[in-house]
Amino acid sequence: MIWRKEYLDVILVPIGLLIMSGYHLFLLYRCLKLPQTTVIGYENHCRKVWVERMLQIEAKERGMSLTVISTTISAATFLASTSLALSSFIGAWIGSSLNSVFTANFIYGDTSPSMISVKYISLLSCFLVAFESFLQCMRSSAHAIFLMSMPNSDIPVAYVQKAVIRGSIFWSVGLRAIYFATNLLLWIFGPIPMFVCSVTTVVILHNLDTNSTPLHHFQPKKNLDLRKMGDSAADAMRGVEHPENVQEAKGTGSVSIG
Helix, strand or coil: CCCCCCHHHHHHHHHHHHHHHHHHHHHHHHHHHCHHHEHHHHHHHHHHHHHHHHCCCCHHHCHHHHHHHHHHHHHHHHHHHHHHHHHHHHHHHHHCCCHHHHHCCCCCCCCCHHHHHHHHHHHHHHHHHHHHHHHHHHHHHHHHHHHHCCCCCCCCHHHHHHHHHHHHHHHHHHHHHHHHHHHHHHHCCCHHHHHHHHHHHHHHHHHHHECCCCCCCCCCCCCCCHHHHHHHHHHHHHHHHCHHHHHHCHHHCCCCCC
């Protein structure tokens, strides 16, 4: 049997995809069963507490929380636009006849027109999945803003937590789709770079997704004497408004305000 370089696409590419898919299935199992061992579970735990604390203040004072969610929407918008632009570029590239660059002799693998079409379609699918995921992240984050900015209403905390967590899940799915697209992008240059990228990506993601920090049970700080703080602030303001009273009281050793 004569070995042909086209066999590498049949062997290395499925193995690389199985490595990536198997790792993400294992990560999904950890997120569902042992969330404290993953960074995703750790971040979702912090998000739930953050939502709970933010809903304890008045709606008119939640500007900071709305700004945080708006930042997530802006980032998701940028990534969604980038994914759509790359998808359009790949679609235009498939329909053109300028793809002879990737049929050169330096590519050790199958360079037939049908295999090149499979590469482009797979890459296009990953970017479209990323685009849809970031759109859903924007949708969930916008719904969370609507809930958190609702005045004079007893909004259930679980409603806002669900919207925020759902947005973070779609954000993670969009990023994972981009990771897959990176591997498939290297497949254009041959199955060997794609396989090496798959193994390297899994090793890096395993280190980044593993959490060793124990989940902290956030507790509110001890109540301060707000009445004394308010009286001191009021005294200072009256001193600024009536400085002549402060000057007159210097000789007595005490300051009479007002």
